[in-house]
Amino acid sequence: MLTLAVAEGVQVALITAGGTVVVGLIGIVAEFMRRQSNALTEVRENTAEARDQVSNTHTTNLRDDMDRMHEDVREVLSVLSQHGTEIREIRSEIRQERRERLSVSERLDDHVANSLLH
DSSP states (O other), rough: OOOOOEEEEEEEEHHHHHHHHHHHHHEEEHHHHHHHHHHHHHHHHHHHHHHHHHOOSSOHHHHHHHHHHHHHHHHHHHHHOOOHHHHHHHHHHHHHHHHHHHHHHHHHHHHHHHHOOO
8 A cells, every 4th residue: 555645734725625635526416406406396386387277167068069169160260251252242232223313313403403494
């Protein structure tokens, strides 16, 4: 076995320095573990919140509910399309009636003007 002849003061200094380094490393490891614990707690809270938002607490399947809603939306869009067609037809009829009314009004004005002249 190899022994080193080191002065007692140097030995004390080396042990003190080594102890300081070990305490520093323990502090770094403790801080790292604290941060990891905080991060895991945050992930756990976020996971619980997400689970609450997406958990199916009723008796029907979410996919079936979404399929029915999709069918309802398609039906509403179909009805809206029919309404659009009907509105265009009504506008066309109103334009036609307006043209006819203006034509009758012009003929009546012409008739009144002619009858006043004679």
